[in-house]
Amino acid sequence: AIEDLVNEIKSKEKNEFKNLLKGLVTKYQSNLNEHKKQIDEQKKQIDEQKKQIDDDVIFVKDIILMTINLLEMKDPYTIDHSKNVAGISLQIANKANLDIDIQILQFAALLHDIGKIGISDYVLNKPIKLSKSEYVMMQQHTILGFEAVKNLSIDKNIKDAILYHHESYDGTGYPYKLKGNDIPVVARLIKIADVYDALTTDRPYRQGFSKKEAFEIIQREKSKYDPELLKVFFKTIE
């Protein structure tokens, strides 16, 4: 009888232990399911945010393209030129290890001449050399472009490129005659790409120079350019 009692107690303990374990497992499983649900929910939210960001980027790109298209209506040489400048700038930037986001650099290069929208068609498309006063008007495209973007929340590199891409390393540029590294690096970079593409492109008043001739012209005026970036440029485009 004592043996029976001991067995009964043992089996009772066994059952209690079993139930306890069962309860624990069930609880653990429902916790796990709850956790999984939360993760799925977060995943969904992240996917939605990602889509929103993608949509925003597409929107910004479209607005930038529209702006360049508007400029193209005034100055038919702009789109090709802007795209070329973007391509050359990217090539130099990749080799020079610049601390500028590649996408921002592309936008900056595409938009650098946007202020030309504010320049009169007569001056913009004059097939012969500009008079001195017309040249002064033309130079205003840097400031006009900057006026158009200065209060926007776009990256500072884009604003710097628009305002300073005609400054020269030796202080002979415009609009402020800035010198050396006082000129933001994005503008020093775009200046080289800008001049090279302008030289090698046919314009109404002259044929485009060959690559070799353009290199020689730039080399002759090398004091105007950031020496480090110029070195990289010659190596990259060659």
Ligand SMILES: [Fe+2]
């Ligand atoms: Fe320009």
